Amino acid sequence: MSTLQSPPSPDDSAIIPGNANRVAISGAGRDALRVAIIGNPNTGKTTLFNALTGLRQRVGNFAGVTVERVEGGFKGPDGRRVTVLDLPGSYSLSAGSPDEQVALEVLLGRDADRWRPDVVLVVADASHLERNLFLASQVIELGVPVVIALNQFDVAEAEGLRIDVPELIHELGVPIVPTVAKRGEGLEPLKRALIIAAELPAPARQFSIPEPAQDALAPLEACLVADGLSATAARMEALRLLGMQRVGPHLDGVPGLPDAIKAASDELRSVGFVPTRLESEVRYAWIAQVIERTVTRARPAGYNVSDRIDRFALHRVWGPLIFLVLMMVVFQAVFSWATPMMDGIEAIIAAAGRAVGTALPEGDLRSLIVDGVFAGVGSVLVFLPQIAILFAFIGLLEHSGYMARAAFLMDRIMRRVGLHGKSFIPMLSGYACAVPGIMATRTIEDPKDRLATIMVVPLMSCSARLPVYTLLIGAFVPATSIVPGLTLQGATMLFMYLLGTVVALAVAAIFKRTLLKGPVRPMILELPPYRFPSLKSLGISVVQRCQLFLQRAGTVILALSIVLWAMATYPKASVDASLPVEVQQEQQLGYSVLGRIGHGIEPLVRPLGYDWKIGVSIAASFAAREVFVSTMGTIYGVGTESEQALTTRLQSERNPVTGKRVYTPLIAVGLMVFYVFALMCISTIAVTVREAGGGRIGWQWAGLQFAYMLALAWGSAWLVYAGGTALGFGG
Amino acid sequence: MNTQLIVVALIVASALFFVARRAWRSIAAARKPKSGCGSDCGCG
Numbered sequence: 001m002s003t004l005q006s007p008p009s010p011d012d013s014a015i016i017p018g019n020a021n022r023v024a025i026s027g028a029g030r031d032a033l034r035v036a037i038i039g040n041p042n043t044g045k046t047t048l049f050n051a052l053t054g055l056r057q058r059v060g061n062f063a064g065v066t067v068e069r070v071e072g073g074f075k076g077p078d079g080r081r082v083t084v085l086d087l088p089g090s091y092s093l094s095a096g097s098p099d100e101q102v103a104l105e106v107l108l109g110r111d112a113d114r115w116r117p118d119v120v121l122v123v124a125d126a127s128h129l130e131r132n133l134f135l136a137s138q139v140i141e142l143g144v145p146v147v148i149a150l151n152q153f154d155v156a157e158a159e160g161l162r163i164d165v166p167e168l169i170h171e172l173g174v175p176i177v178p179t180v181a182k183r184g185e186g187l188e189p190l191k192r193a194l195i196i197a198a199e200l201p202a203p204a205r206q207f208s209i210p211e212p213a214q215d216a217l218a219p220l221e222a223c224l225v226a227d228g229l230s231a232t233a234a235r236m237e238a239l240r241l242l243g244m245q246r247v248g249p250h251l252d253g254v255p256g257l258p259d260a261i262k263a264a265s266d267e268l269r270s271v272g273f274v275p276t277r278l279e280s281e282v283r284y285a286w287i288a289q290v291i292e293r294t295v296t297r298a299r300p301a302g303y304n305v306s307d308r309i310d311r312f313a314l315h316r317v318w319g320p321l322i323f324l325v326l327m328m329v330v331f332q333a334v335f336s337w338a339t340p341m342m343d344g345i346e347a348i349i350a351a352a353g354r355a356v357g358t359a360l361p362e363g364d365l366r367s368l369i370v371d372g373v374f375a376g377v378g379s380v381l382v383f384l385p386q387i388a389i390l391f392a393f394i395g396l397l398e399h400s401g402y403m404a405r406a407a408f409l410m411d412r413i414m415r416r417v418g419l420h421g422k423s424f425i426p427m428l429s430g431y432a433c434a435v436p437g438i439m440a441t442r443t444i445e446d447p448k449d450r451l452a453t454i455m456v457v458p459l460m461s462c463s464a465r466l467p468v469y470t471l472l473i474g475a476f477v478p479a480t481s482i483v484p485g486l487t488l489q490g491a492t493m494l495f496m497y498l499l500g501t502v503v504a505l506a507v508a509a510i511f512k513r514t515l516l517k518g519p520v521r522p523m524i525l526e527l528p529p530y531r532f533p534s535l536k537s538l539g540i541s542v543v544q545r546c547q548l549f550l551q552r553a554g555t556v557i558l559a560l561s562i563v564l565w566a567m568a569t570y571p572k573a574s575v576d577a578s579l580p581v582e583v584q585q586e587q588q589l590g591y592s593v594l595g596r597i598g599h600g601i602e603p604l605v606r607p608l609g610y611d612w613k614i615g616v617s618i619a620a621s622f623a624a625r626e627v628f629v630s631t632m633g634t635i636y637g638v639g640t641e642s643e644q645a646l647t648t649r650l651q652s653e654r655n656p657v658t659g660k661r662v663y664t665p666l667i668a669v670g671l672m673v674f675y676v677f678a679l680m681c682i683s684t685i686a687v688t689v690r691e692a693g694g695g696r697i698g699w700q701w702a703g704l705q706f707a708y709m710l711a712l713a714w715g716s717a718w719l720v721y722a723g724g725t726a727l728g729f730g731g
Numbered sequence: 732m733n734t735q736l737i738v739v740a741l742i743v744a745s746a747l748f749f750v751a752r753r754a755w756r757s758i759a760a761a762r763k764p765k766s767g768c769g770s771d772c773g774c775g
Contacts, residue, residue: 566739
């Protein structure tokens with residue numbers, strides 16, 4: 001008997017059904033094998049996918065991280081290429097949400113964009129086998145060879161569970177391999193099992209349902225077989241469809257299907273069954289028998305470490321307090337810890353700028369390199385340490401399992417505003433970037449809840465806003481200590497993030513009470529056990545974020561800085577050389593294309609207390625928010641002196657006419673509030689169009705989102721400026 | 732027109748083309764209902 005103490009066996013006979021032991025691994029040079037990975041959320045599917053393929057897809061210790069199909073591959077033991085498709089996590093094939101629908105369509109071969117898998121790899125959490133076998137039993141009936149990876153084997157072992165793997169193989173009739181994906185254990189037997197499984201006959205249902213129920217379902221199964229489904233898949237679908245509120249799009253157009261479902265339901269009721277409960281009753285009854293025969297518990301389940309931590313982390317009073325303190329630590333660290341590294345990057349950029357400036361002869365090319373590239377891109381690059389620190393903390397919270405607790409804490413508030421608790425995970429993802437946040441709404445079943453979440457995700461402060469906040473806070477907010485360990489700068493940053501979150505909830509409440517009115521549904525959330533984050537995966541996620549930031553700085557920000565430099569430089573004005581350099585620069589800027597555009601839009605931003613330079617920087621940042629900082633760098637021509645000098649320049653900038661300071665703390669706060677609310681990201685608009693339904697409807701929702709956020713941004717910035725001035729904070 | 736100005740014109744034209752292409756690709760992605768985010772979204 002194989003127990004959890006045994007390492008995953010390299011002997012193939014331990015992982016495949018007894019009647020298939022003679023299948024040899026051969027077939028080098030044959031066509032590529034196509035494997036789809038499916039499993040319950042948070043079972044380590046993506047970790048296993050990464051371990052098999054060598055890719056670095058995002059993983060997290062909470063449900064709903066994978067919402068898209070991701071493809072990778074590896075070379076199999078028989079030499080042939082194995083293509084692997086990672087599908088979104090799903091508790092069952094009863095496709096309620098768009099991401100579950102994606103999984104079902106692929107497995108049934110009804111996704112026109114994707115291939116049908118040769119083998120399905122079901123990743124099951126060994127420590128929660130009973131729940132995971134529901135999905136596995138559905139997949140087994142699809143008529144495609146199946147392999148089950150019993151992942152997180154070490155966790156099950158630590159919890160005192162003993163799984164009789166050979167007996168489980170016998171019960172399910174498919175190859176089963178114990179794995180610990182995060183340590184790469186069991187991968188070789190798993191690869192062999194995938195190759196072998198492709199040669200095995202497709203498995204089928206391992207249990208029977210009562211004969212009267214089977215008779216009632218027969219016409220429905222015949223209807224599905226007539227549409228091209230295999231007999232075994234039709235049996236699974238027939239049972240599944242009884243519990244569905246609506247038929248998925250992959251079965252749209254099956255002739256007579258609604259009538260067949262109704263007839264089967266009526267017939268079942270007449271013989272004493274509840275059609276909607278039939279599938280769960282028969283499957284769970286069978287699973288209970290399987291568990292009884294294959295799993296033993298060495299010691300009774302008790303209070304574990306996670307439960308002890310959760311007594312505080314999920315407490316009504318302590319829970320939110322702990323969450324708030326954690327957030328304070330994050331934002332204070334973003335300021336305090338980043339400074340030495342920022343100084344180092346500044347010094348490097350300044351030295352490089354000086355070297356290039358000295359090497360090049362006087363002229364437009366030198367100005368382009370020094371004032372456009374170094375001043376523009378350099379002023380954004382200095383924020384790299386802050387990006388790294390922010391994502392190290394976010395990664396720590398995600399990998400440890402705390403994010404799921406944060407979602408649980410927020411559920412009460414989410415329900416009060418009318419949103420589904422599941423909306424909090426997309427909103428959390430929005431702190432990194434609105435695009436994956438909006439895509440993560442695919443886990444939400446109700447279309448109205450999903451749309452309401454899409455509409456508010458961009459209000460969460462994404463990482464592109466970080467350089468704007470940091471520049472303005474660094475220049476205008478003193479580093480006064482408020483409480484031990486927290487300065488006014490850290491608190492201001494935290495306030496900006498909280499402001500976006502609170503307003504997102506308020507806007508969602510408005511949507512849910514007007515355009516997207518609908519019932520509030522309860523959330524069922526799986527709380528993963530706390531895990532000590534793997535430093536490797538944490539490091540990988542931080543490095544990936546930094547790479548993305550550098551990639552953006554080296555592509556979009558660089559190109560925009562060059563374009564903006566050209567707009568600020570041409571056409572050339574004939575200025576009086578006897579005037580001071582600052583006045584000459586001012587006259588040239590005013591005469592340039594950028595100056596003319598800036599003066600043109602100045603009436604729109606003047607009520608907010610901004611001059612044309614701020615106005616034009618805001619306009620330029622509609623392409624990407626960080627461009628606000630690079631445009632400032634270019635406009636002020638601070639060249640190689642980088643961000644520190646830009647900060648000083650902003651502090652000392654005065655209106656040439658009135659002599660008043662252009663930037664005051666009040667204007668800085670107003671600007672930050674503007675950036676909290678304004679939707680200035682083409683990618684976000686594009687993904688909203690797509691996820692809101694595409695076409696005209698998609699554009700309408702995206703248009704509404706852009707308009708309400710712009711109005712909110714302008715109105716709030718005006719309130720800050722006008723209110724602050726009236727209260728005497730204008731100076 | 733001196734050499735510096737020609738080089739500057741080429742660099743600026745390339746940057747302009749790059750920005751325009753990026754913007755167009757982002758908007759075009761909205762038409763593909765099942766595709767993921769583009770490489771320029773910053774989401775990773």
